[in-house]
Amino acid sequence: MRKxxxxxxxxxxxxxxxxxxxxxxxxxxxxxxxxxxxxxxTNTYSQLNLFGEVFEKIKSDYVEKPEDSKLVExxxxxxxxxxxxxxxxxxxxxxxxxxxxxxxxxxxxxxxxTMEDGFVKVVAPIxxxxxxxxxxxxxxxxxxxxxxxxxxxxxxxxxxxMKGAPxxxxxxxxxxxxxxxxxxxxxxxxIIRVRPVKYHVEGGDIGYIRITSFNEQTTEGLRxxxxxxxxxxxxxxxxxxxxxxxxNPGGLLDQAVSVTSTLMQRGxxxxxxxxxxxxxxxxxxxxxxxxxxxxLVVLINGGSxxxxxxxxxxxxxxxRATLIGTRSFGKGSVQTIIPLGTGNGALALTTARYFTPSGxxxxxxxxxxDIEVLQDVPDEFKTRSEIISEAKMRGHLAxxxxxxxxxxxxxxxxxxxxxxxxxAFNQLRGVTVNADAKNADTxxxxxRPVPN
Numbered sequence: 001m002r003k004x005x006x007x008x009x010x011x012x013x014x015x016x017x018x019x020x021x022x023x024x025x026x027x028x029x030x031x032x033x034x035x036x037x038x039x040x041x042t043n044t045y046s047q048l049n050l051f052g053e054v055f056e057k058i059k060s061d062y063v064e065k066p067e068d069s070k071l072v073e074x075x076x077x078x079x080x081x082x083x084x085x086x087x088x089x090x091x092x093x094x095x096x097x098x099x100x101x102x103x104x105x106x107x108x109x110x111x112x113x114t115m116e117d118g119f120v121k122v123v124a125p126i127x128x129x130x131x132x133x134x135x136x137x138x139x140x141x142x143x144x145x146x147x148x149x150x151x152x153x154x155x156x157x158x159x160x161x162m163k164g165a166p167x168x169x170x171x172x173x174x175x176x177x178x179x180x181x182x183x184x185x186x187x188x189x190x191i192i193r194v195r196p197v198k199y200h201v202e203g204g205d206i207g208y209i210r211i212t213s214f215n216e217q218t219t220e221g222l223r224x225x226x227x228x229x230x231x232x233x234x235x236x237x238x239x240x241x242x243x244x245x246x247x248n249p250g251g252l253l254d255q256a257v258s259v260t261s262t263l264m265q266r267g268x269x270x271x272x273x274x275x276x277x278x279x280x281x282x283x284x285x286x287x288x289x290x291x292x293x294x295x296l297v298v299l300i301n302g303g304s305x306x307x308x309x310x311x312x313x314x315x316x317x318x319x320r321a322t323l324i325g326t327r328s329f330g331k332g333s334v335q336t337i338i339p340l341g342t343g344n345g346a347l348a349l350t351t352a353r354y355f356t357p358s359g360x361x362x363x364x365x366x367x368x369x370d371i372e373v374l375q376d377v378p379d380e381f382k383t384r385s386e387i388i389s390e391a392k393m394r395g396h397l398a399x400x401x402x403x404x405x406x407x408x409x410x411x412x413x414x415x416x417x418x419x420x421x422x423x424a425f426n427q428l429r430g431v432t433v434n435a436d437a438k439n440a441d442t443x444x445x446x447x448r449p450v451p452n
């Protein structure tokens with residue numbers, strides 16, 4: 001029995017292997033399989049012996065005496081980095097900091113990042129944080145932190161370096177696509193208290209709900225938002241809800257499931273499929289639709305990843321919502337958190353792919369909206385019109401089909417300039433929207449009606 005404990009856009013997974021030998025032919029097959037396994041084990045032991053030999057040579061002959069723990073941690077990081085962009089090892093400090101992040105409070109700048117080609121790449125800045133106020137953008141590549149080159153650091157080392165005491169300053173050097181030269185940014189750290197759900201009533205008849213991340217507080221925040229909207233707007237006057245998942249980098253799988261459960265009555269939300277068929281798991285909606293069947297529009301873009309794609313995919317497949325915006329990021333893999341014992345940190349290991357209720361894999365494909373709306377992007381933000389996608393990440397899991405590159409992720413700070421949001425409001429108010437319009441033309445009729 002193999003047992004994984006904990007999850008981050010993942011779940012507890014297990015596998016049982018049962019050996020059945022029912023005939024002489026089966027015995028021959030078992031003997032062949034046993035011989036192959038023995039050969040594989042012999043090769044593995046040989047490779048481990050090589051590792052041990054190199055380890056001992058470094059310990060005895062390196063110019064300075066190295067620390068055993070640093071050598072082992074470096075070896076683990078090298079092994080994990082050869083797998084895919086999302087598997088990683090966290091030492092005790094990194095594991096503790098990740099737990100703080102999923103609780104919704106941590107110290108730092110307020111950016112979601114990944115590692116690519118030895119540099120840190122910004123997936124998305126978190127709303128109302130020092131990073132977003134300083135103009136950090138999706139797709140920015142961070143090369144230097146306080147004059148220290150990032151190349152050669154692990155992702156955890158770079159993230160830890162960006163964290164620090166509140167009110168302390170940090171200097172970042174970033175490379176932005178199409179910029180003539182690197183950009184230097186000075187940012188003052190803060191305690192980041194991620195409020196994952198923000199909302200207001202728009203025009204007296206629409207509940208606008210923005211979900212910025214999927215941490216332990218997200219579902220509670222969504223339920224509070226819906227209840228408050230219903231207090232402010234009589235049911236017969238409420239046209240529906242806009243759920244804005246743009247530039248939401250994802251988070252916890254259980255929150256994605258419970259958020260979806262809050263928005264639809266019943267049905268499958270997502271399935272996860274690991275290496276072995278018996279590891280397949282299905283997650284279904286529970287708890288009922290708090291919106292009472294009111295029409296939904298979900299906004300997505302190139303920065304909508306992971307848990308965001310699970311929610312959007314489930315609501316779309318069940319014809320519970322119309323998707324407006326641009327193609328999503330395409331992160332369709334599940335990372336299981338495996339604690340490694342006291343003082344040893346934890347492993348975030350990619351253990352499965354996830355699939356929408358219709359059986360669609362999002363991996364390196366993303367989700368295409370029903371109505372594509374491209375935003376007018378100011379010249380100074382042109383590089384934000386596209387974000388790095390899963391398909392562009394080195395070592396990513398292959399797609400089940402033709403891979404799709406990134407899409408536009410710019411969201412105007414002023415709502416009056418937000419074409420996708422305007423299209424969503426028009427949709428809910430009965431103003432027809434052209435499903436093929438690249439510029440949010442509101443004259444023609446959409447292909448699929450919003451469900452009631």
